[in-house]
Amino acid sequence: MTARILVIEDDEASRMLVTYLLEADGYQVYSASNGRDGVRAALEHGPDLILSDLQMPVMDGYEVARLLHADPGWRRAPLVAVTAFSMPGDREKALEVGFQDHISKPIDPERFVRQVEAYLSPSSRAVRPPR
Numbered sequence: 001m002t003a004r005i006l007v008i009e010d011d012e013a014s015r016m017l018v019t020y021l022l023e024a025d026g027y028q029v030y031s032a033s034n035g036r037d038g039v040r041a042a043l044e045h046g047p048d049l050i051l052s053d054l055q056m057p058v059m060d061g062y063e064v065a066r067l068l069h070a071d072p073g074w075r076r077a078p079l080v081a082v083t084a085f086s087m088p089g090d091r092e093k094a095l096e097v098g099f100q101d102h103i104s105k106p107i108d109p110e111r112f113v114r115q116v117e118a119y120l121s122p123s124s125r126a127v128r129p130p131r
């Protein structure tokens, strides 16, 4: 079954772009505009992959990772930061709190979906006609 992906991102333009790119390739996308709503959506929907910004109002991405990993009710899924690391040490801090990896911002619309698919099992990747 095609993967269900949760996108947690406070910047509306970024959130819409990522959602558009993933939906255009057949993925089911849930989105949240801050960490608190993101954690709620992660627990409610049990997505196959979570893409999260780090700097967000209300609750940041680091806290999202901490809370989810501490919650026995969370259906474990890869947690990937989508971020422009601004400070030295940010990347290490993200890995420390439980992010598996990161994708750099600004995203490259031509490559983004394939970057994301690296974190999905082959059977949950969208089927596309070859280019």
Ligand code: MN
Pocket: 009, 010, 011, 053, 054, 055, 056
């Ligand atoms: Mn942000």
